[in-house]
Amino acid sequence: MRRFFAPLLALGLAAAGAAQAEDTLTPLHFQSQGALGSIDKAAAQRGFLVYQTVCAACHSANALHYRDLEALGLTPDQAAGVAAGVKLADGSAATLDSPFKDPAMPASAFGGAAPPDLSSIVAQRKHGTMYIYKLLTGYAAAPQSVNLLPGHYYNTAFPGGQIAMPPVLRDNAVTYADGTAATAQQEAADVAEFLTWAADPNLSARHQIGLRAVIFFLFLSLVALASKRGIWRERA
Amino acid sequence: MAETAATEASGHGTESRRGFLTILTGAASAVAIGAIGWPLVDALNPDAESEAGARLIVDVADIAENTAKAVQWGGLPIYIRKLTAQQIADAQAVVPDTLPDPADFMSRVPAAYQNYVVVVGLNTGTPCELEGNDPADPRGDFGGWICPCDGSQYDPLGRVRSGPAKKNLAIPRFTFINAAQIQFG
């Protein structure tokens, strides 16, 4: 269903008018990182497309509502359209739920390794944004010394090196509306940016308000210190 | 002592500069307290979830004539019914004054979409959800709704016609956004 719906979604996002993407892969960098970082909305929109087309087949992000996507630049109609595309009764108020109706289903279907919820995955891992990118691009042929468990894949970024999630990203797994070449690396970077936003939707606002607050309190500190000195000096 | 003399010598310049600094500090502190306090006040405003829930949007284009759709809004069962031409004609033919709770046709339907009836589907007598949304359901003698608990009967406009109930069905706050969608709240 979600796969079938992807082209429609891509068209919808094209209307959202994402800016022509710049190259963030050489060298690899994320706009959201750093003290004053902000979410790259174009990348996060592309990342959502990847999430919805690929990741959502197994993973939920149930702290997010479809209406929250409006913060990434989707119009209310588009958010409602995305929700309608996955046949949700209550429209954009719905959360990005697990595709599995039976809560015990995923673990049994994946040999015991349940796909984790992705809402806050970036906050849960050290250097979460980079971790997501490295995990998704970290699949490699297992070295001779590693004895893989059945149904597991060798991944250089995963603790222990063996992961139950198969490599899912490949070139052109999605078609980007803004014309960005959908290489596997690009998709991984975009999903990492999307999940960074998902874990901390207020990141941009936090940094923006923070900068203003620090400047304001720096000013207030100087004025208050000067005022105190003036008042105390007058006493003499 | 020498310092005091120097201060006096410099006169009003120092004095007014200090006054300015004091006022600036006081004003900036007031701004800071306001800015810090506002999020605490604003956080008690309705949150995004209840805002979204309070302004429910319902699709009405998929309702077939002579059937009603049931939705939940504000904890109430809301019935949205599409009338047939025959039901409209019948309802307009009734003289309001003969009814237990007189109400004319226009007071029961939205002015721009007169073939829709939107009511709270709760019996006004014994509290009970009404039956009769589907044409196959029991609807009583007036082709509207019937209460399975006390047998009160309503016509397709939700006006009470018989039974212990004495009031017409309540009409919730709603508006038609367009021909296909209703927004509540």
Add this chain to the structure above:
Amino acid sequence: MTTDAKQSWAGERMPCLGGLCGALFAPRCTPEGKYLDTLPGLIAIALAFLTLSGAVMAAYYDPWHAFASVQFIRREVNNGWLVQAYHATGATALFGLVYLHLFRVMLTRAYRAPGEFAWWLAVKLLALLLFVGWMGFVLSGGAAGYWSLFNAANAAVSLPGAPGAVARWFLGGPAAPASLARLEMFHTVLALAALAVAGGLLAARRKVAPQPAPGKGVAFYPYYLAQYLAALAVFALIFSVLLFFAPHFGQPAVNALAADPLTLPAGTALPWYLLPLAGVADALPGLWGGVAGVAGALVVLAALPWLDRAGPDGAKGKLYCALTWILALDVLALGATSAAHDNPQAPLLLGLFTLWYFFHFLVLTPLVTAMEAK
């Protein structure tokens, strides 16, 4: 209206208001105010701020769905992320202020008579806040908080006799949402108690503050008000840097995971302000060792006015001052070692640092102060 007129107008109508005016306008304070003297005031303000932000969060917090409701506050409530960050960063700032205040009193030896009552109140405030802080950490509903509660509840079940009964009464049995509901209540009640203790600390310090020479005193208004404003502004600057650029400062990352009996953090995962005491508890063997370690660490701190043998008029010694600095480093090292639980040397280091902590109070303090007083 003159100051005196204000005082009598208010004083006639409401004597305690007259007292307040007197306190604000009477020249009772010494003219040599230090910025760090504002610390107890800042502690009270930070506590009041935490109470306000906590009250707002209580409107949305649900102990039966703790993690989801915190996520709700951060994602759905207007400015909820900011209010939640106020509370989390506020806790960090409050503990920073309390630790700093305790350290400063130790360094200036203001705990000696007649300051011992103010010192006890400060230690009591620390003990209360550590408890309240732990409960707040558990209430977040994260995996680390759950694990901590799970351990505490298991320990409570295994305790014999009255202590076990009290612990079970407090936690309401094994780790369960029911525990969080009562912990929310205790968190609120004890936080208000801490507010009262902070008020007591302010009052007690006012009594023991050095008196100005006759005719040389200054009034709170405007002199100390200006000083408080300046101190608050600098505090707000540091606070906003933490709030906006390090909102999860000192919190274990694993707490971003929802509480789940199947997801357990490896080793100690506690907020920074609990780490030094957790280190002391870990260094001593067994459950009783841990309990005794935590209680003992606080008791020797409270007993400092007696352990200092120099007497009220004793000289300030350089050696004891240096030892106090070493103690501060020791406490920092305890916290750092407690956080680095993976290190194979950690148990040995924790033992050493704990030993030094008690050695400092029980042996070095009486010896060195008595020696330096001569």
